[in-house]
Amino acid sequence: MFSEIRIIAPLLAAGCIATAATAQQPGTAAATVVAVPPLSTPEDKQTSAGGTLSIAWQASQLIAQDLRTTSETMPLPPAQKDYYSYPEVTAPTFSKWRSAGSKVLVTGFVQARSDGRVTFGCYVYDVDKGREVLRKGFVVAPEEWQRAAHKCSGLAYTAVTGAPGAFDSRIVYVAESGAGTFRTARVAIMDADGTNHRYLTTGDTMVLTPRLSPKALRVAYVRYEGGRPSVRIMDVNSGNARPIVPSDAVTFAPRFSPDGTKILFSMMLGPNSDVYVVGANGGAPQRLTTSPGVETDASYSPDGSKIVFESDRSGSQQLYIMSADGTNVRRLSFGGAAYASPEWSPDGEWIAFTKRVPGGRQVGIIKPDGTGERMLTRGPGDEGPAWAASSREVVFQRSDAIGNSSIFRVSLDGSEPRNVALPQGGSDPDWSGVMD
Amino acid sequence: MRKATLATAAAMFMASSASAQLPFLSKRTGPPPQQQQQGTLQGVEALKADFLAKTGADTIFFGLDSAQLGAPARTTLAAQAAWLRQHPEVVVRIEGHGDTGDTRDHALAMGARRAEEVRSYLVLLGVPAAQLSATTWGKERPGSPRAVTVLVR
Numbered sequence: 001m002f003s004e005i006r007i008i009a010p011l012l013a014a015g016c017i018a019t020a021a022t023a024q025q026p027g028t029a030a031a032t033v034v035a036v037p038p039l040s041t042p043e044d045k046q047t048s049a050g051g052t053l054s055i056a057w058q059a060s061q062l063i064a065q066d067l068r069t070t071s072e073t074m075p076l077p078p079a080q081k082d083y084y085s086y087p088e089v090t091a092p093t094f095s096k097w098r099s100a101g102s103k104v105l106v107t108g109f110v111q112a113r114s115d116g117r118v119t120f121g122c123y124v125y126d127v128d129k130g131r132e133v134l135r136k137g138f139v140v141a142p143e144e145w146q147r148a149a150h151k152c153s154g155l156a157y158t159a160v161t162g163a164p165g166a167f168d169s170r171i172v173y174v175a176e177s178g179a180g181t182f183r184t185a186r187v188a189i190m191d192a193d194g195t196n197h198r199y200l201t202t203g204d205t206m207v208l209t210p211r212l213s214p215k216a217l218r219v220a221y222v223r224y225e226g227g228r229p230s231v232r233i234m235d236v237n238s239g240n241a242r243p244i245v246p247s248d249a250v251t252f253a254p255r256f257s258p259d260g261t262k263i264l265f266s267m268m269l270g271p272n273s274d275v276y277v278v279g280a281n282g283g284a285p286q287r288l289t290t291s292p293g294v295e296t297d298a299s300y301s302p303d304g305s306k307i308v309f310e311s312d313r314s315g316s317q318q319l320y321i322m323s324a325d326g327t328n329v330r331r332l333s334f335g336g337a338a339y340a341s342p343e344w345s346p347d348g349e350w351i352a353f354t355k356r357v358p359g360g361r362q363v364g365i366i367k368p369d370g371t372g373e374r375m376l377t378r379g380p381g382d383e384g385p386a387w388a389a390s391s392r393e394v395v396f397q398r399s400d401a402i403g404n405s406s407i408f409r410v411s412l413d414g415s416e417p418r419n420v421a422l423p424q425g426g427s428d429p430d431w432s433g434v435m436d
Numbered sequence: 437m438r439k440a441t442l443a444t445a446a447a448m449f450m451a452s453s454a455s456a457q458l459p460f461l462s463k464r465t466g467p468p469p470q471q472q473q474q475g476t477l478q479g480v481e482a483l484k485a486d487f488l489a490k491t492g493a494d495t496i497f498f499g500l501d502s503a504q505l506g507a508p509a510r511t512t513l514a515a516q517a518a519w520l521r522q523h524p525e526v527v528v529r530i531e532g533h534g535d536t537g538d539t540r541d542h543a544l545a546m547g548a549r550r551a552e553e554v555r556s557y558l559v560l561l562g563v564p565a566a567q568l569s570a571t572t573w574g575k576e577r578p579g580s581p582r583a584v585t586v587l588v589r
Contacts, residue, residue: 208540208544208574227529227531227571228571229572229574250571250572252545266541266545268545268552270552270556271503271549271556273545273549294542294545294546296542297539297541310542312501317539317542340539341539341540341541356537356538361539383540384540403578
């Protein structure tokens, strides 16, 4: 149960956000300082997840922790001695935050409701201008306070960057453990901050390339059935899974459409791999490419009108863009190397890819019009970028010389890739959109 | 499933001594080999040994990013085809492998192409299609780009 509500005053129109935000472009070195004083509560009441004052304090810390994970925001974390009164939530003393060096201020409250749930209010202010830029309220079960705090972090991130915050989202990947013959591969899922980690498959059969639906409710992945790889779709909550096409053909490389209703995938027909699309709830697959050779790794543009994919029809792997019905194919990459595994960013501005250069694989980005190509990593064992909901960061797989893999994230601003902490090795990461 | 696992393990073991195939250092493998089933194993073992002795190799190697059969590959496959025609009761699975330096999904497709090239060439040489199946391991079992003919039963 997670519902968004309007609090105290109506939400500002989206148009107001951009003007009020301290707009920051990727590549800017300095992070915006965001003050996160302790969240307040009108009255400290017990809930099933502890007192509201205690939840408010933990939520403040989580918001600061979230904002520390991005290169665009730098939190001024809460201090327990900074008692923050309930009226101050909606009437902050801006001079205090100005002198503390912060540009953005996040305040909020946690209030117990008579139905056992809590109201979580979140406000974001432009400190220099001394005015509110965003606010949102959520009614949640007390145990779901982390998700509400992540939403609040996202609101602050949006105020700074104009982009959605990816804090309330999930990452899925292939967990690799054991060694040699006893090495196992399991589909694992976790919240974007690494919490709530769990395994979705048991490891009795090899699995590859899990991909999340936009709201992280379903995962499509490749599983070896009777010795052959085939794509299955699983409901994340129930664990129920089924094949996406009732056939013993080799199927692979699934990816959801931005609205979650369709799945692009690849299927072998003889020596040919082509791109197909099928409804996420079933139906007959439709073939989208017909060229001889290997066509795979297809990804929709955010409006669903176009598809980027890789093909070796020219003699080496290159990126191509076509209309969603398979017509109007044009080549995108001309960089004198092999390009693979493209994924279109949620804001439509970029396509992330893997480049095969002499000596290894690197992750980069290119504009859909073919300009602006830029490498984000130097390899040598990097591949499979997947976008964060913010479109300002990708997660990817990095393999070392002896084949051990782990997961990294890298921002478009040119900073160094950072390791994503996992309980064991990992490969094939995918990052969902912001959850409902 | 159990038979397939046994056959795979046996094939990998024997291939490492009979041909240039790399030892079984697989990074991601299927389930571990299960307990042997008496009787069935004897048959498969014997057939497997005979197959290797008569055909010379169970593994066909390819160039990087290529699924083309070279002359040595065709010679080996001609011997495999002759043996398979004499053993119509035997079913084999051709397992294609991609390049370790490739990306995940292109490697899967290249493994499938290589297996399919071998499968269709064996059919061309008169092996009934019902005796053959093809699959791909992509780059999950590191080694040279190759296709391995694995006796299933």
